[in-house]
Amino acid sequence: MANRTYEVMYIVNPDTPAETIGKLNEAVGKLIEKEGGTVVRMDDIGIRRLAYPIQKKEDGYYVLFEIDGSGQEIAELERRMRVNDMILRYITVRVDEDRKAATKRREKREARAAKRTKFRQAPAEAPAEA
């Protein structure tokens, strides 16, 4: 149950003043720490054009958090984001499992590549296909 890694991204209304956004981000960080999680990375992406309008807005202020934790802090954070009018959209993605799968895949590919070069070096039996 213990350690999970999440990516939380949210879009803030671009009309909110910069200091309010700063305060909001700070509050998110504090909430995570309070609930027992740790903020691995905080990325203030900034204003970006939306692919389609959300609440009549054409732009959005993007913020990305990477969080280590149990999942409880995510539940609390999502509850708060849902009621916050400044936040147009949010998404939480659990990334630890996908990353593990990715490293496994990389190892597999490397092992296969190593095997292939070994095979090719062996005399007589050159592989037919590249």
Added chain:
Amino acid sequence: MAEKEMEILDDRGLDVGEDVIGDRPRRYQRRRPRQVVPEYVDWKDVEYLRGFVPERGKIMPRRISGISAKDQRRIAKAIKRARSMAMLPFVAD
């Protein structure tokens, strides 16, 4: 029928695949031969995902993009996540 199956098996290495539409397989030619997809498909990497989203905004079918079924699922998931955050369009016209 058995002969046909053999033929399809032999084509594996080539850029030919089959879709089962109705009761018989339809064969097709891949537009992009055998693509390699990175180990981790990041849903935030819009520039990469755009390669699988033609102008209309639809997800490119596997028969065109030439990636494996497993990779197609990963790409599709990433595109859908990016869409929900308005980083990619649902429809573009």
